[in-house]
Amino acid sequence: MNRILLVERDQKYRDRALGVLGGLDCEIVSLRDADEAVRAMMEQVPALVITEGDEPDESDRRLLRLAREGSRPVPVLVLTGNGSTRGAIGYMDAGAYDYVAKPDDPSALLEIVRDILRLSGGVEWSTPLEEPVSSPDGATTIIGRSAEMIEIFKMIGRIAKSDAAVLIQGESGTGKELVARTIHENSRRAGKPFLAVNCAAIPETLLESELFGHEKGAFTGATYSRKGKFELSHGGTIFLDEIGDMSLPTQAKILRVLQEHTFERVGGEQTLTADTRIIAATNKSLVDCIDRSEFRVDLFYRLKVVSIFLPALRKRPGDVGLLVEHFIHKYRPSTKIGIRGITPRAQALLEAQSWTGNVRELENAIQTAVVLNRTGTLDVEDFPFLHQREGSGVAATVADVVTRLADEARKTAAVLLAHEDEPGSTGVYHQCVDVVERALVQGALEANAGNQVQASRALGISRNTLRSKLDAR
Ligand SMILES: Nc1ncnc2c1ncn2[C@@H]1O[C@H](COP(=O)(O)OP(=O)(O)OP(=O)(O)O)[C@@H](O)[C@H]1O
Ligand SMILES: [Mg+2]
Numbered sequence: 001m002n003r004i005l006l007v008e009r010d011q012k013y014r015d016r017a018l019g020v021l022g023g024l025d026c027e028i029v030s031l032r033d034a035d036e037a038v039r040a041m042m043e044q045v046p047a048l049v050i051t052e053g054d055e056p057d058e059s060d061r062r063l064l065r066l067a068r069e070g071s072r073p074v075p076v077l078v079l080t081g082n083g084s085t086r087g088a089i090g091y092m093d094a095g096a097y098d099y100v101a102k103p104d105d106p107s108a109l110l111e112i113v114r115d116i117l118r119l120s121g122g123v124e125w126s127t128p129l130e131e132p133v134s135s136p137d138g139a140t141t142i143i144g145r146s147a148e149m150i151e152i153f154k155m156i157g158r159i160a161k162s163d164a165a166v167l168i169q170g171e172s173g174t175g176k177e178l179v180a181r182t183i184h185e186n187s188r189r190a191g192k193p194f195l196a197v198n199c200a201a202i203p204e205t206l207l208e209s210e211l212f213g214h215e216k217g218a219f220t221g222a223t224y225s226r227k228g229k230f231e232l233s234h235g236g237t238i239f240l241d242e243i244g245d246m247s248l249p250t251q252a253k254i255l256r257v258l259q260e261h262t263f264e265r266v267g268g269e270q271t272l273t274a275d276t277r278i279i280a281a282t283n284k285s286l287v288d289c290i291d292r293s294e295f296r297v298d299l300f301y302r303l304k305v306v307s308i309f310l311p312a313l314r315k316r317p318g319d320v321g322l323l324v325e326h327f328i329h330k331y332r333p334s335t336k337i338g339i340r341g342i343t344p345r346a347q348a349l350l351e352a353q354s355w356t357g358n359v360r361e362l363e364n365a366i367q368t369a370v371v372l373n374r375t376g377t378l379d380v381e382d383f384p385f386l387h388q389r390e391g392s393g394v395a396a397t398v399a400d401v402v403t404r405l406a407d408e409a410r411k412t413a414a415v416l417l418a419h420e421d422e423p424g425s426t427g428v429y430h431q432c433v434d435v436v437e438r439a440l441v442q443g444a445l446e447a448n449a450g451n452q453v454q455a456s457r458a459l460g461i462s463r464n465t466l467r468s469k470l471d472a473r
Helices: 011-021 034-043 058-069 085-093 106-120 147-159 176-185 204-212 248-260 286-291 297-303 317-334 344-351 358-372 398-418 428-447 452-459 463-471
Strands: 003-007 027-031 048-052 076-080 098-101 166-170 194-198 237-241 262-264 271-273 277-282 306-310
Touching (some): 003 011, 011 027, 011 106, 034 058, 048 106, 058 076, 098 147, 147 306, 204 248
Parallel strands (some): 076 098
Antiparallel strands (some): 262 271
16 A cells, blocks of 8 residues: 655644545645654665655654665655745755645645656656755845745746746846846756846847957957856856847857857867856847747757746735835845834735835835835835826825836837837837927917916926927928
């Protein structure tokens, strides 16, 4: 008869879980801690181990090692009461089969266990791992407790130690670079360089030299030979940001590095070897780029082997509270008064935003609010630049309206700047200024029944200036 080991300290939960799992055709052995489970595993290899914990300790690691290296691999299901980045990465990295939030209702556990027993026969086992080179306790902390983010932490734990290329997709500000750094910090390459290259920010002609280096005299201005990022990050990781903007010839060279691990400096003849892991990111749809023949299909598939998709913040509003807390802690030291917390009203306001700029926009909002706050508690008044929900009881002041206009203008400018080279675009600056000017002039004239003297006074400009603006149209 198959045996399941159940490690659970909470006696009440354990009894209920035992009741539920009793419905399976298995012998359920209940244990108090991981050490007891190790002893039980040495007596008889179980079909499954269910254990609990928020972060793996030494005993958990021993248990997981035995589970994957014993006479036959045993799936270990970790139930967590308080999921965390480090916990998810740590357990998956140590070879856990899965890491899930402990269901309040043990009957939900039955479904999970059934699935594992059904699948674990044919499932591919994650590669046995050595002890982590660096603790996941590095400088970067990814915050999130939503199911989507827990999946991402698990993914990081599974893939960090391999050398596979990774493609990270997601809207701007969702944390793509942060995830790339976390993968690096949890990999065997942790002590080696992590170098980021923004492919959109560097002119095409310089990008190749930036990546692969160049020899003296390779092009006008190349007075010295220079190492590129691939050479400089030898043994480490290179982060190719905005890879959707990379030119086709450079893409071909990246493909070669991925396939053959070789490249040449620009203007150089010697073939060099790259020992660099490639992590790429984009906020564009590469499929669309492929449709427009701007991105190589073969490179896309090569990169996509490990693919991480970061969900927009508005898709995981449950993470907003945690992020707010995190950013308050982060920016608190820069203030004199010290922020004690945030009111539920303000918290609700933040959760209701659509955060088109994702975590980066939320971080900026908290930073501004923390720096400007004078009371020690963040409240809705500290976020005048955010859209207030109807009925939130906050009257819009002139300052509110102006800040909102500035916010809208910033967003509009970002969109227009991104499309600035499209046919029909007449220049972002004039386009924006024109729209605002027209709205002001028309609005003032309408409000003053077409009277130019009154309209110019209302606008705070001379009548002549108003005239010249009308004439220019
Ligand atoms: N889950 C998270 N927990 C904590 N901080 C986060 C998280 N996600 C993003 N951040 C923070 O938000 C900011 C933006 O993140 P990052 O630069 O990684 O985003 P990105 O996806 O690379 O954005 P872009 O596409 O604009 O380059 C950074 O300061 C980062 O530390
Ligand atoms: Mg980025």
